[in-house]
Amino acid sequence: MKKGFLIGLVFCLASCGSPEPRRPVKVKSGSLNASVERSKKLLALEEGLMKNIMAQDSLRKYEHSAAGAWYYYVQKNEAATYFPQPNDLVTLTYNVMSFSN
Secondary structure, rough: OOHHHHHHHHHHHOOOOOOOOOOOOOOOOOOHHHHHHHHHHHHHHHHHHHHHHHHHHHOOOOOOOOOEEEEOOOOOOOOOOOOOOOOOOOOOOOOOEEEEE
């Protein structure tokens, strides 16, 4: 009994070490970099197409939003004294097109 207790005590003390953190797995994949490059090329192509469309449309003045969208006003009221407030009903008309149509 004394021998079993001593072996158990030694076993418990020997297993009480500080935990060692595992090393992170290093994934060496070029797919993320390739995706970034592909996205940059696609963005440049789409921006060029949009600039061509705007250059050909001499009737409208296009404006650029902070979110990256291009738009123009069909009818703009410069003399408005009232501006929309929260919970006001605002009518917005838009037409979404792709570059292929």
